[in-house]
Ligand SMILES: Nc1ncnc2c1ncn2[C@@H]1O[C@H](COP(=O)(O)OP(=O)(O)OP(=O)(O)O)[C@@H](O)[C@H]1O
């Protein structure tokens with residue numbers, strides 16, 4: 001037996017050095033002379049506001065974009081990263097903000113895409129081997145996944161796990177995670193952190209992009225801050241705290257993160273009873289009063305999104321009634337729901353939210369043509385003006401409202417959806433993870449908006465995986481577990497521990 | 509900027525082609541008569557291509573338009589002759605025309621209904637109806653054609669020196685432009701093609717809009733069929749064989765994407781004219797039809813390749 005090289009722990013050489021990187025998209029200078037280095041065996045957090053250039057910098061590292069100027073060195077060797085294949089070859093693995101899996105293929109096929117183990121005959125693939133290796137890999141990191149499931153049947157949370165396994169399978173020396181937890185539950189997040197720490201132990205360099213600063217405090221060894229395409233700060237985490245990071249990000253102090261809630265809660269506006277659907281929710285009932293923000297907590301897969309989908313007419317109801325303003329609604333489709341005064345901001349902007357190649361303005365007005373008086377005739381100049389106003393209310397960063405939607409950064413795409421539903425002016429508004437992927441400043445704006453909407457007498461259902469924001473904004477918190485409503489708590493009288501307990505504990 | 513150039517590409521090619529042909533054949537090509545001739549020959553394809561543009565933008569395809577054209581002609585002519593006899597007069601012609609166009613509309617609605625209600629891919633549905641419509645048009649008169657010697661207005665008459673068919677084409681192009689740009693139906697067409705799920709979640713009634721789009725295409729096919737029938741003063745069960753390929757080619761040359769979400773009326777009409785002028789030029793230059801086919805094939809691939817190139821440039825810079 002020849003001795004296996006012991007895993008040398010955390011060599012702290014420089015794994016990556018990017019120097020003088022600039023990148024321009026038409027009129028937008030996305031990156032300007034950015035120099036960035038990450039050491040092996042560390043977690044390096046990359047933070048900044050929406051559109052600051054984080055994803056662009058990482059896409060250059062991944063060979064997706066070519067920089068206008070600058071150089072990249074990996075493990076001390078200069079690299080030309082002309083395409084993603086070269087970047088993977090050089091040891092870089094990306095886990096994108098927008099999940100990017102082949103939906104028709106299975107978990108195992110995705111993980112082994114481009115590196116399928118050979119079967120008994122040349123030119124064949126051993127599905128057996130793929131399944132075994134996938135299962136091993138998943139078990140090694142404590143993930144519970146069936147290799148034969150098709151990706152399109154997975155929840156967003158599970159898709160993320162497949163992405164992570166895929167990167168792990170490639171034995172990368174640098175792993176970039178672009179907002180990996182934005183779709184994970186608290187429990188999955190904890191598990192992910194364990195994985196990240198394991199990878200750090202093995203001497204990998206992890207570049208970690210997130211808008212959740214608490215995560216960065218917990219995980220990062222170093223922090224670099226991008227602002228408007230420039231690297232404005234880089235420092236070991238030990239010397240920083242959240243207010244300082246925020247200050248570097250936005251260039252000013254940020255006060256009043258959560259709005260003061262002083263809304264007169266009125267009579268009951270929404271009554272949902274006995275709601276069950278084919279998607280597996282079971283006898284869910286709750287009400288929301290005028291001016292009230294009701295939060296909904298639960299683990300990924302607990303059925304929160306399914307409640308929203310059943311109310312909104314996406315999933316077929318098997319039982320249940322929805323009463324709005326004293327009138328029982330008969331909703332069979334989203335268009336019925338919208339016509340009755342219900343809005344749903346969906347959690348997955350790529351799949352169910354945006355038409356990415358169309359102009360931003362189209363996406364903002366899509367459900368609202370009637371609302372803005374263009375139900376039978378569209379007036380383009382007026383439409384662009386309305387979209388512009390709606391976008392500016394939450395500071396969308398775009399070249400102009402007619403720019404293609406996929407030219408916006410992830411967080412700004414999310415803002416388009418918020419702008420859309422603000423324009424819809426519905427009575428009952430359901431927001432499913434509305435702050436997913438948006439920066440601290442914009443989050444504060446969204447919380448403020450929820451508050452304003454409540455003040456205007458709307459009823460709001462706010463689904464979120466982040467307990468702090470539920471506790472910061474909601475008057476009441478509903479807790480879902482396995483398709484059932486297991487808690488209906490007044491925020492002031494409960495604690496995050498109690499909510500977590502309800503969400504996670506199995507009754508037997 | 510480069511998006512602009514991309515959209516200009518078919519235009520530029522068309523202009524170049526016309527300039528070249530004008531230089532080569534100034535006497536026969538560069539005449540009002542020849543231009544009107546080319547336009548009127550383009551009218552059938554151009555009208556159908558307007559419908560196909562909407563279908564392709566919505567992410568679908570309609571392979572049945574050629575067969576549908578034959579069927580609409582056979583039904584229209586059959587009714588016309590039933591009502592008015594072999595020398596059908598004005599009233600019979602109006603009835604026959606209405607029935608012919610109505611047949612197209614019904615065929616289109618049938619396509620739309622099958623696609624949405626049975627949740628089948630448009631390719632499969634229209635592949636099926638392509639065969640079924642063709643078969644039906646043979647059955648109607650035992651594989652024989654109908655002669656309609658008096659039916660000359662749509663395909664052969666002029667109004668103020670302009671062929672009626674060209675006027676109709678102009679109207680349909682305007683209508684297509686208007687629908688796609690200024691109506692919710694047009695907007696929803698783009699949204700459905702770009703991301704059907706997102707459109708659905710935004711309250712777009714996807715099924716109803718798709719049925720409308722295929723129905724509209726059928727209507728245009730019916731109209732085109734009447735022009736074709738009038739041009740040849742006959743309805744033939746073999747009309748429009750492989751027409752769908754020409755139409756799809758024109759739409760694609762015009763910049764539409766077969767994966768949906770992209771395409772314009774202007775692009776399509778330029779694409780249609782490009783093919784027509786190419787045919788016309790080749791004929792005038794004495795180039796055989798066999799070679800024409802090869803040239804048109806090369807143009808389709810070239811146009812789409814250039815478009816892709818411009819696109820990836822636009823994304824990479
Ligand atoms: N393909 C593109 N075409 C045009 N502009 C682009 C493109 N990609 C990014 N941009 C622009 O470059 C800037 C930086 O975008 P980037 O996606 O890097 O931001 P980010 O820091 O990742 O933001 P977020 O936190 O919202 O994800 C933005 O202004 C964005 O609009």
Ligand SMILES: [Mg+2]
Nearest residue numbers: 055097409410
């Ligand atoms: Mg980003």
